[in-house]
Amino acid sequence: MDRTGIAPRLRHAEHVMGTVVSFDVPAWAGGPDGALGAAVRWLHRVDATFSPFREDSDVSRHGRGALALADCAPELAEVLAACAAVTEASGGYFTVTPGGGLDPSGYVKGWAIERAAAMLTAAGSAGHSVNGGGDVRCAGARGDGQPWRVGIADPLRPGVLALVVTGRDFAVATSGNAERGSHVIDPHTGRPAAGLASITVTGPDLGLADAYATAALAMGPDGCGWVAARCAEDGYQALAILPDGSMRHTPGFTARLP
């Protein structure tokens, strides 16, 4: 603690998984043997195992039939089981074969960040946030003891926030078409999803929030209704921003507003 009573913090940005993962952790978690380093190493291991862009990853080898699931990293079976449940719950709008080949990235990134945040908690951190390319997991309180504040990027106006959500232990995942073009394909039509500029899902688990956001974006205008009907009982809420800038949200989403 310094004289203000606020423990020093450490911010770290790691290039991994095709994006940048930003950490806000207690300063003591730094250092080569610290909890931050362990979390970063975990993310690189996930990248090596799950990247569909690496020919030698377990996902790529299993996807082309060159490696049995039993011979893959044990986490792959766990991830595929979780993905299958979301595929079922979303009526096929979430799929692990969005482009034809095996690619569970719509769940893996959030899941990996969720695990990284849990590693920091297990190491004794009472408050940290991990942001994997726009998918955020907050744990505990921030350095000054206040709830975390996560801005939701305005998909129509780069550099501007649409609104802010707050909380202590929660996940925020956003899918949209702003940063990478229309990268979400409606699996039922094979065409880019239309109808929503972005959709944000909040809830207890970032892997599921990430997958739900992917599915809801593909659903288009019905996405919010699906989250309200199928995911709200488990603590997930959604906010959608439409191409005209209007917003719609699940009834419980307002509990996340400041």
Place this chain on the structure above:
Amino acid sequence: MRRVILAITGTVAGLVALLSFKSHSPAIPAVTTSGTGMSSSPSSGGPQGSAGPAGQGFATGAVGAVPAGERAVTGQVAGTAYGPVQIQLLMRSSTIVKVTILKQPSSTIHDLQLGQFAFPRLISETLTAQSARIDAVSGASYTSQGYIASLQSALDTRT
């Protein structure tokens, strides 16, 4: 003061209009213009005498703690096609620093699917990364290159 209230009136009317933006929505009165039927907010203090015709239908009063130098302006409950709507603005000088929705329609899944429940766009107008005091940004996935220009990048490099 008059000019500020005029501005607020326009803002609230615009907000309620947004709440009923759908073209097939029936026309609705955005803000009641008579001086009666003031805000039903429990702690609102009723109309302030300085409000002229443009300010009718508004009460200035505090709901919850209002920081020093700021004041709360509570709009009248407006009936919309989807139920009652009431908002409160937190003002610093003539700047809106926060918009709080005191009352909004309880929406159903049916409403959501029909797309009839819009959240006030207005809130975004007041929020930049600096003014919102945020810790992280959630948005559509960015690449390593996209990160450089992202709001999150700005947050990571602050002290």
